[in-house]
Amino acid sequence: MSTRPSPTTDALFRRALQHIEDWEQSWGAFDRHDALGVDPDRLDSVFDEYLERLEGNYPFHHPRYAGQMLKPPHPVACAAYAAAQRINPNNHALDGGPPTSHMETEVVADLAGMLGLPEASLGHLTGGGTVANLEALWVARELYPDQALAVAENAHYTHGRMSDVLDVEVVPVSADARGRMDLHSLEQTLEQGGIGTVVLTAGTTGLGAVDPIHDALPLCRAHDARVHVDAAYGGFFRLLTEDAAPKIEGFPAERFRAIEDADSVAIDPHKHGLQPYGCGCILFRDPAVGRFYQHDSPYTYFTSDDLHLGEISLECSRAGAAAGALWCTLKALPLAPDDGLGPILAACVRAARTWTDAVADTDALRVVAPPETDIVSYVPATPEASLSAVHEASQALFDAAMNDPDAPIFTSVYRLSADALTTLDPSLRADRDEAAVLRSVLMKPEHETYAADLVDRLATTAQSLDSAAT
Structure with a gap:
């Protein structure tokens, strides 16, 4: 493994922006409209104030910050995002960002592979884990419109809020003292009937606990209930279940490994994937659920008979820069247990x-x-x-x-x-x-x-x- 130091953030930014400027020049020089101009003195004053106000942040990048779930994006991700953002592609429709749309398809396949899901899985990036979980619960409602969701008491509060938005009943399942779903309580809930989907958590936001996914799955299957895994926080830890990963005491490898049998999974690259905010992902085992998303509009077009990203997302405009940054990061730091991430x-x-x-x-x-x-x-x-x-x-x-x-x-x-x-x-x-x-x-x-x-x-x-x- 190379010990050569990585380029500095400034160097990556300069290279990225210079490339985009060269690309823009290749289209021919033009004069920007006068209305876009800003008085230089006013701009200096505004930017000085802006930078001063940013100093009010905590030092999220520094190791002495060990508070909330705030992980600095990697310099590669920042530079790649800045380069794409200069173009500002929109991954809703293919004509809004062809290169970054293709990159999104590739990174979604990479994430599905990391989680052990089938190659044919359906998925896309989202604005974050909340939207990813919303889409999973929405599909659950469409599949079983008259059935409830079973959610552990220590699951993220977003499931309760999104269920209110979707008008779906939530049945709480008890958790143990460590914050993990209690299997006896789950079995009792399933035996009562009326549960269409069970939400399991791979990394709670409280104590970082992992539900017993490997034991809960057979219970759910025995009662014909689907399983959605909220791996927004902990999904990337599945890399550490592979043979080449180091063995770490107390790490629940069998629970992370069981994610591969879930019906849907939410994961947040803007956490352990080293991305800027605005990068979540939802994945579905069965690509047929894409039928619930299908839509059309009079001003978009699709250049493939396959479901396009814009047809399988509840969001419309989505930043192609997020897909570009994740693609570039995973090329530089691959999804491997003994390399990269x-x-x-x-x-x-x-x-x-x-x-x-x-x-x-x-x-x-x-x-x-x-x-x-x-x-x-x-x-x-x-x-x-x-x-x-x-x-x-x-x-x-x-x-x-x-x-x-x-x-x-x-x-x-x-x-x-x-x-x-x-x-x-x-x-x-x-x-x-x-x-x-x-x-x-x-x-x-x-x-x-x-x-x-x-x-x-x-x-x-x-x-x-x-x-x-x-």
């Missing part, structure tokens, strides 16, 4: 184990639940074993770490129910219905080398807060 994902999963071990080595913090993917939950150690004490200490450490003027560390808080917390730690007294715990999302491969140091600094902060309180 694979080592990046493995580093993130190992970072969560490193973080967990570091927490276990300090007296100031305690692990809530061992990580399955790259999300770790933990709490400050408290003299009083109650949910109130845990809640207050977690919130205090979160605030102190983020607001440290010298070296802030950005974590996040996540609310867990009293039942979940007391199951995970029976020594805790349930004096409130829920409590905040700390949650770190280790989406950057750099977190692998930073994790122990960050935990050490969090522990030091927790100890100082405890000393100040006493």
Whole structure:
């Protein structure tokens, strides 16, 4: 594997924009309309203000940011997006962006292959995971218009919201203390009848938990229920189930591997696929569901008898730049377990184990639940074993770490129910219905080398807060 450093972001941008400028010149020079001009002084003033306001963001790109699910796009993706965005292709109809439409078809096939879905699967990119899940639930409703959806209590809230939009009944299924769908509860729900589709999650947004997809699928098939897997967050981790991938303790490979038997899958390249925002994907095992999408309009045309991207999407105008950026990224960093994206994902999963071990080595913090993917939950150690004490200490450490003027560390808080917390730690007294715990999302491969140091600094902060309180 080459150790030659990658081109800088600036170099990639310059090369991309120069190429597009040369392409534009090949069409012949022309004078842009005067109305498009901007007064130079006004532009300088506006842009100065704009750049200054952008400084209000948290340092999402830096390893000290281990808060929410915010992963910096790769420089390759940024440069490729900028190049295509200069042209601004529209992947709704083939004439709106022929090159990027073909690229979209290719990357969708690549994603289907990574997930183990059949070559004939139908799919397209979307504006994000929410739209991808919306389309999956919409197809579920069209296939079984009088039947409900079964969704785990810890599934992403978007399923409830989208079901309201679609006027589809949702039947909640209990989850265990780790946030995974409870199979006994699922079986009881299916036995009651009336369930058309079950939604399983491969990587919850809370604790990064993975539903027991491999065991849930046979239950669903036995009751003639379809399965949709919401792999918006964790779908790319399926790369780590292949033989060439490193073996990592606690990684639920069999659950990710079972995604291949799902009827539909949502996945978000703008998370672990290193893309800018505005890049989700929906995939269907049965290409015949394309019949629900078919439509026509008096001002678009299609140059193939096959279903075109514009005919299999609920969205109309879609940024071709998103497809171009993903295509370019996957050429530079292929979907392979031991090359390209694979080592990046493995580093993130190992970072969560490193973080967990570091927490276990300090007296100031305690692990809530061992990580399955790259999300770790933990709490400050408290003299009083109650949910109130845990809640207050977690919130205090979160605030102190983020607001440290010298070296802030950005974590996040996540609310867990009293039942979940007391199951995970029976020594805790349930004096409130829920409590905040700390949650770190280790989406950057750099977190692998930073994790122990960050935990050490969090522990030091927790100890100082405890000393100040006493």
